[in-house]
Amino acid sequence: MAHGFHFYKGAPLRNWLLYYPVERILARQTDVLVTINQEDYQRAQRRHMYRRALVRLPGVGADLERLEAHLTPRSQLRAQLGLEEGDWVLIYVAELIANKNQGKLLELVARLAPAHPGVKLLLVGPDHARGAYQAQARRLGVDSRVVFTGWRSDIGDLLRASDLCVASSKREGFGLNLIEAMACGLPVVAFDNRGHREVVRSGENGFLVPQGDVEEMARCVEGLMGAEYARFSASARAFAQERGQQVVxxxxxxxxxxxxxxxxxRRTGADK
Structure with a gap:
């Protein structure tokens, strides 16, 4: 049995009341409990939520070959999206829902725009927020800087058309979308949560910032606009290659x- 727990530090009480007893019962009937992040691994270990073995994998395995499926030239794709070649493009691939917290990224663009007029944001994913984020972008005066693409199959192309991945979700079991971005050479600036913590190495392939701290996120984004970008990009790409589907x-x-x-x-994978 392998997945991320629905009970975690900061989870609603109802999650603990509903999911924890069920997980504990099922885990004791399972030969191997496979976790995909260190927080879940440590919690299962402390509470002895396994029968024979407890394992931690480095995520669920990113399909890196899928990212090579289209390969539209960067300049052509930017033109199709209404982006200039000289723009600094941020991207976040995730469905538009409250947990993904895209409103914070709109605030980020509003904060960056005065000093960096070329900053743009791609929000890629189906809109389950019913236009709420588009309305927020208009209120913040950044609607001309944000492209809502909806669902797309050419994720690799969109990532390669971008410069930096930003991630605003409140909770994640594992940051698979961040691994995909890194595989395309994009450093990541992300809000801290248990899933992002598995992927982002601050100062190496990106930065983790406190949950909801738009000011700190803006500072980190600006820090990656200079000469250090190439080092972070290379580190991100190397990190992702170790977490592809073949490896996992x-x-x-x-x-x-x-x-x-x-x-x-009985226990394995704690140091991976």
């Missing part, structure tokens, strides 16, 4: 093989 699938196959042989240790 290999680890899963190994877990299944060990389980069949009855050789899996």
């Amino acid at each position: 699938t290999g680890e899963i196959v190994d877990i299944l093989h060990q389980t069949r042989l009855g050789a899996l240790p």
Whole structure:
């Protein structure tokens, strides 16, 4: 059994009352409990929420080949999106819902715009907020700087047309969308949560900032506009290559093989 827990630090009380008892019962009936982030791993370990083995994988495995599916030239795609070649483009790939918190990114653009007139934002994903974020962009006066693309299949192209990934979600089990951005060479500036913590190495492939702190996020974005960008980009790309589907699938196959042989240790993966 593998997934992110719905009970976590800061989760609503109802999540703990509903999901924790169920998870605990099912976990004790499961040969191997596979977690995808360190916070869940440590919680399962402390509460002994496993029968035979507890494992942590480096995420669920990003489909890096999918990102190479279209390969539209960057300049052509920017033109299609109404972006200039000299724009500094931020991107966030996520459905538009309250948890993804895209309103904070609109505030970010409003904060950056006076000093950086070329800053633009791509929000990629289906709009389940019923136009609320578009209305907020108009109120903030940044609607001309934000492109709402809706659902897209050419995620790799959109990432390569961008310069930096920003992530505003309140909670994540694992930041798969951040891994995809890194695979395309984009550093990441993200609000701190348990999933983003698994992916972002502050000062190496991006920056983690306190949840909801738009001012600090703006400062980090500005810090990546200069000469340090190339170093962060290379580090992000290298990090993502270690977390592709082939790598994670290999680890899963190994877990299944060990389980069949009855050789899996009681706890593994804590240091990965």
